[in-house]
Amino acid sequence: MLDHILGRPSPGLKRLEVLILASLTFAALKQSPSWPVLDKINKRLARFPPWKIVLGTLFALYLLNHTFLLCFLNAPEPLARMYTRNFYRATWVLTCLDAGFLTAMKIPFKPLRDFCSVAFSAMYMFFPDAADEKVRKFRALCSVEMMRTSWEKSLNPILRLLAYPQRGYLPIRRDITIPRPTPPSVSSFPGTKLGPITVRLYFDGAPEELKKCTSLILQVPGGGFVSMGPKCHDDYVSVWARKTKIPVVSIDYGKAPGSPYPWALEECFDAYRTITESNGEIVGLEGWFEVDGNGKRGKMKPPIKVMIVGDSAGGNLAASVVIKCLESKDIPVRPPSGLILIYPCLSFDLACWMPQEQLGLIRAESKMSLSMQSLVQAKETMDAFSPLAVPPAPKRIDVFSNKVQQSRTSLWRSLWRSQPRKQHAMVPKSLSMTSRMSYFTDRLLAPEMMRAMALMYLGGSPSPPNFDEDYYLSPIVAPDSILARFPKTFLICGEKDPFVDDTVIFGGRLRQAKQKARKEWESVKTRLGDLVVNAGRPHAHSKTATGRAPASTGSSESSESSGKVGRTFERVGLNGDDDEDEDSDDDSLPQTKILLGDLEIDIEEFQNHIFSKDPGDMVKTKILDGMSHAFLLMMSFLPEARQIAELTAGWISEIIDGGDAEVAGITSFEASNLTHMMMEDIEQQSSQERQGTQKPSVQGKAARKPQGLEEVSEKQILERQRMQLAKTHLK
Structure with a gap:
């Protein structure tokens, strides 16, 4: 007082x-x-x-x-029925641990600090309100020390011993260092020496089995960009390693504020390049060539399948690494086979009101998944007498089946209600709030913490952040021409997570971009007519002086169509020139390329193009009712966390083992003229949609070369020929 x-x-x-x-x-x-x-x-x-x-x-x-x-004169409980019972119980344990660890934070002697942290946490279990108040005061003045103490609790030796049954034994779980790639990537920190990158390797098998692996999981761990290395994520990553039998490489990237944006992104991209360019040899796989018992090299091996997984801040970095791969021009960087984002932070916009176009995306996504209906309900309806109240969470959920057990209103609660209440007043579209504002009372991610993380991560950046256009910082604003080329992407997030809007909107934008790309691919297929259908059949042709085969002269219509788009073909050799050898006269060879006006189209590329894939299969979003952030870090006291770890492990196996794993994203380096043309059309359509105009009819477009393409250097041509020769050798 x-x-x-x-x-x-x-x-x-x-x-x-x-x-x-x-x-x-x-x-x-x-x-x-x-x-x-x-x-x-x-x-x-x-x-x-x-x-x-x-x-x-x-x-x-x-x-x-x-x-x-x-005496029933108490204040209302803001968290009443906000979470499922299991999740609220888990947040109680987590809050008490935070309070205990923060209380002991200033004890200088580490063994004593470790013991007191656990002892104080046990004491706070009996005083949860005091724990809430202690944590609230610490979060009000966030510091690097406070955030690292709070989030790196799993490094405490006592807690690690107690959590061992969840983590289990793995034959290979160790830290290693990998070098930077050669040639080095462009750095935003030219005066800083770039050292090797520390990663943590997990594998459920012997080193000899590791060498024979043909796929790899690259995990980008979360931690608000300021804390939590791979060791803090041991529990669920170990589950992935055991369930999938695939090696997991987790990156220990530099943390803010010592390593501000975009240091972590460039470090993760360099780690990805080093692994893919060595074909996994740098982390213990065989590499590009098979090796016999005598150490002699055998035949060349195909590229390994790499799956990128990121949670929270790691989800931001994982999505940005994929974008950097897709935009690579000077150096060929094979994109990953798939991407999984777990409660990712994909935007740094801390706005309150949700734009109508984003609200429309959420509505559209809710029609694709039943798990999003409660999220849409929270956006569009409110309690007229308590507009900030959130819809009640179910009693419990089943992660695999999406079944929920709803809580029933008790007789006691209904008797004490003084008057009938209008529960479903509609919210005007312009007043729909973002999840960051709707769930500002979240027990795990307070607004002060999000603001502190953003300031630490961006405060020392060599260039001022651009939240509206920098899609490396906020992948949610990436253009459609990039999103359309993304590999298969699965997303999962809690319904009451402040970042749930990022998850749903990014998933919606991915699906929308891939739908546009599919329409462009279908329009090209329509213009090509039956040529693609008959592409694999032998085509009798007679060469003209230019090497092109004229269309059949059996009718005036065919003769007239010989000058139209898509009615001329040619057989092209591996290097892009006409085959002039004696085998070129063999009519039994199937045609391999088609001319669409001035564009030369590879038939196999067109038929297996990533734009041809069904958007519903390429993008999957799952929202968990009554749950918030960081559920994978609660495996010791949240039953659903084990289910989620097994579910995501199943996703990894599904993508790695599925046929779409062979159809990775298309980089700017390897994009053909056809891809550039379709990308231009996608961007033009997106621009016209933003301006409120309608796109002209596809059938009325004339075949043309894409505008504004960069000149292809001799180095790029040679690199493409090398890659084609390698593919032919592998076949």
Whole structure:
């Protein structure tokens, strides 16, 4: 109270108040003054043993502290029915651990600090409100030390010992270093020496089995860009390694504020390049060539399949690494076979009101998945008498089947409701709030923490951040021409997560871009007519002076169509020239390329083009009712966390083992003129949609060369020929 009277809240004043009160009490007890009232009380209490007096006093204080609650005069509970029961119970444990670890944070002697952190956490289990208040005050003034202490609890030796049953044994779980790629990637920190990259390798098998692996999981761990290395994610990553039997490489990238944006992104991209360019040899796989027992090289091996997985801040970096792969021009970087994003942070926009186009994306996504209906309901309806109240969460959920067990309104609650309440008033579209604002009371991600993370990550950046256009920083604003080339992407997030909008909107934009790409591919297929259908059949042709085969002259229509788009063909050799050898006259060879006006189209490329894939198969979004952030880090006390780890492991196996794993994204380096043309059309359509105009009819477009293509250097041509020769050798 002393600090309130003086108008200066301060721990020092509160400490002084405690010392003054303790001194006065000690003096009174020592002098034992004779007061008639106290003498009467002493006589009445003399017949009770001391332990009863102490217990009775504590019980009286407890009742006094909860008087308003017993009289129904308490304040409303903002978290009532916000989460499922299991998730709320897990957040209670996590909050008590945070309070205990933050309380012991200043103890200098590490063994004592480790012990006291666990002991204080156990104490706070009995005082959850005090734990909430302690954590709230620490979060109000976030610091790097506070965030790392709170989020790196799993490094405590006592907790690691208790969590071992969840983590289990793996034959290979160790830290290694890998070098930077050669030639080096362009760096935003030209004056800084780039050292090797530390990664953590997980594999459920012997080193000999590791060498024979043909796929790899590259994990980008989360931690708000400021904390949590791979070791903090051991529990669920170990589950992936055991379930998939695939090696997992987790990147220990540089953390802010010491390594600001875009250091972590460039480090993750370099790690990906080093692994793919060595074909996994740098982490223990065989590499590009088979090796026999004598150490001699055998035949060349195909490229390994790499799956990128990222959670939270790692999801941001994982998506940005894919974008950097797709945009690579000077150096060929094979894109990953798939991408999984777990409660990712994909935007740094801390806006309150949701734009109508994003709300439309969420509605469209909800029609694709039943798990999003509660999210749409929260956006579009409200309690007219309590507009900030969130829809009640189910009692429990089943991750695999999407079944939920709803909580029932108790008879006691219905009897005490004073008047009928209108529960479903519609929210005007312009007043729909973003998830960052809707769930600002989240127990795990407070607004202060998100603001502190953004300032630490971006404060030391060599260039000022551009939230509207920098899609390396905010992948959610990437253009459609890039999103259309993404590999198969699966996303998962909690319904009450402040980042749930990022997940749904990014998934919706991916699906929308791939739908546009599919329409462009179908329009080209229509213009090509039956040529693609008959592409694999032998085509009798007679060469002209230019090497082109004229169309059949069996009818005037065919003769007339010989000058039209898509009615001329040619057989082209591996290097792009006409085959002039004796085998070129063999009519049994199937045609391999088609001319679409001035564009030369490879038939196999066109038929297996990533734009031809069904958008519904390429993008999957799953929202978990009644759950928030960081559920994979709660495997020791959240039953659903084990289910989610197994579910994502199944996703990894599905993508790696599926046929679409062979159809990775298309980089700018290897994009053909056809791909560039379709990308241009996608961007033109997106631009016209933003301007509110309609796209002209596809059938009315004339075949043309894509505008604004960069000149292909001799180095790129030679590199493409080398890659084609390698593919032919592998066949």
